[in-house]
Amino acid sequence: MTGISRAARPRPVPPGSSGLNARDRAYADLRYRILTGRLAPGTTLLETEIAALLGLSRTPVREAVIRLAEEGLVRIRPRHGITVVDLTLADFRDILDVFSALEIRAVALTAARRLTAAQRDALATLTQRMERATAEGDIARWSDLDDDFHAMLVGLCGNARLQRSIGEYWGQQYRGRRLILPHRPLPSASDREHRAILAAVLDGDPQAAHAAHLAHRARADRDQLALLQRVLTPATPEPIEENSHEPHRP
Amino acid sequence: MTGISRAARPRPVPPGSSGLNARDRAYADLRYRILTGRLAPGTTLLETEIAALLGLSRTPVREAVIRLAEEGLVRIRPRHGITVVDLTLADFRDILDVFSALEIRAVALTAARRLTAAQRDALATLTQRMERATAEGDIARWSDLDDDFHAMLVGLCGNARLQRSIGEYWGQQYRGRRLILPHRPLPSASDREHRAILAAVLDGDPQAAHAAHLAHRARADRDQLALLQRVLTPATPEPIEENSHEPHRP
DNA sequence: GTCGCGTGGATGGTATACCATTTCCGCCGG
DNA sequence: CCGGCGGAAATGGTATACCATCCACGCGAC
Numbered sequence: 001m002t003g004i005s006r007a008a009r010p011r012p013v014p015p016g017s018s019g020l021n022a023r024d025r026a027y028a029d030l031r032y033r034i035l036t037g038r039l040a041p042g043t044t045l046l047e048t049e050i051a052a053l054l055g056l057s058r059t060p061v062r063e064a065v066i067r068l069a070e071e072g073l074v075r076i077r078p079r080h081g082i083t084v085v086d087l088t089l090a091d092f093r094d095i096l097d098v099f100s101a102l103e104i105r106a107v108a109l110t111a112a113r114r115l116t117a118a119q120r121d122a123l124a125t126l127t128q129r130m131e132r133a134t135a136e137g138d139i140a141r142w143s144d145l146d147d148d149f150h151a152m153l154v155g156l157c158g159n160a161r162l163q164r165s166i167g168e169y170w171g172q173q174y175r176g177r178r179l180i181l182p183h184r185p186l187p188s189a190s191d192r193e194h195r196a197i198l199a200a201v202l203d204g205d206p207q208a209a210h211a212a213h214l215a216h217r218a219r220a221d222r223d224q225l226a227l228l229q230r231v232l233t234p235a236t237p238e239p240i241e242e243n244s245h246e247p248h249r250p
Numbered sequence: 251m252t253g254i255s256r257a258a259r260p261r262p263v264p265p266g267s268s269g270l271n272a273r274d275r276a277y278a279d280l281r282y283r284i285l286t287g288r289l290a291p292g293t294t295l296l297e298t299e300i301a302a303l304l305g306l307s308r309t310p311v312r313e314a315v316i317r318l319a320e321e322g323l324v325r326i327r328p329r330h331g332i333t334v335v336d337l338t339l340a341d342f343r344d345i346l347d348v349f350s351a352l353e354i355r356a357v358a359l360t361a362a363r364r365l366t367a368a369q370r371d372a373l374a375t376l377t378q379r380m381e382r383a384t385a386e387g388d389i390a391r392w393s394d395l396d397d398d399f400h401a402m403l404v405g406l407c408g409n410a411r412l413q414r415s416i417g418e419y420w421g422q423q424y425r426g427r428r429l430i431l432p433h434r435p436l437p438s439a440s441d442r443e444h445r446a447i448l449a450a451v452l453d454g455d456p457q458a459a460h461a462a463h464l465a466h467r468a469r470a471d472r473d474q475l476a477l478l479q480r481v482l483t484p485a486t487p488e489p490i491e492e493n494s495h496e497p498h499r500p
Numbered sequence: 501g502t503c504g505c506g507t508g509g510a511t512g513g514t515a516t517a518c519c520a521t522t523t524c525c526g527c528c529g530g
Numbered sequence: 531c532c533g534g535c536g537g538a539a540a541t542g543g544t545a546t547a548c549c550a551t552c553c554a555c556g557c558g559a560c
Contacts, residue, residue, distance in 0.1 A: 046511075059544055066316075080511090094412065095411060098355070105347060165348060298541080306515090307515045310513080312543090328522085328541080
């Protein structure tokens, strides 16, 4: 394909998304609003309301909403409206289980492939930049780079279906990451594990990559869930700030 | 349960189709036709034609087709119609990669759960019946039981999202199984591996279950792909089924 | 006061109408 | 004879209309 990579696929989706049909625009727009918290969990809207909100008719909105529902971001209750799903700790556990299983496989596949020098460099550079971010205590920056690193590992696996499924869960997992971002400790363990993953991938050793990524995800998921529990459990004594590094205003 | 109460209006409802909404009926119907080969790979239909075929309007058909496309069973090419995807060996490899990764995780989760006596019995019985089928050389029956066994392991994992994703890939994997069914050797290896999986699950040992299922899937996938290669490579495919060709347009 | 039933309205599921885009095909010019 | 161009028809994407269904609410009966 194009020499330049498809660019880090994550990112909730830039606001200026254009050149698509109405269905995809509606999907991208709604997904973006949900992932960035502009559409808060629990928000309930009618098909008509969403259509009006986006300036479209019900048909494309409906198709987009069905897709979001299949992805687990919203729930459709006939005659009750479309509700932004409020994820519980158990939900996050389930999501991470699936997401990790897929990602581990993807990394193993990537390790089994021949990478170009540019790709190898890019991976190595990302880990270095993450370590620098850690050293500087810039967790938000680290988190973005971590997204890029994982996305790149997945993007190189060569299995389009696998990538698609991972992308499907990425959004849900992202919501959890976003919630705990302000509470994250320094990701020294992740940095260390990333080194091991990188080494295995550059070595072209799928077995080692599988093991390394499995270990990484097991620990990272455990930590993330522990943090999520802390964030989610309070009945709401402390309003969780919806602002992080995003522009404000809902 | 549904009985006659629903039939308030004379609707040209497809025969046997239970009382779902039109979208789900269209989805189930099309999926069934594709998986059973009634809609042969390569078949191309227009939205209008499918709608006429199912006796529905385009709207629900469209929604169903979008879902099938996301699932990878059909391909939508605007202004060219909806084509039943003809899976290549590479496709099957990709599909099995994802499917196995998910199923392995599911089995590990199941092993981590407390099962009821009935569930344990059911699993044990299934393996026994499979072994009997093997002894009798009834591969078709064995294959069905194998489906049941795997489905039950997955069904017990307690992660609804994981189950959903597995279900999404099950259909595609099923097409491959169906293709090689007549060429399968006696599944002695599978039976042996199933014993190991069963033991680990009944032991409540997720680690062991993970390892056992990983080994099982790795070997089974390898064998299946080898068979698929044999089935798929000949330019002039053997009469795999009695399925008739679609009438071609003049 | 509470429970049950009926009715009206809201809602979403489905059908249909409309329109922009693309493709196919024939015609004209080179 | 070939290739580009134009237009008509087909097609899918979108908008809208329609209608069965379900829910809420109120009224009446117990």
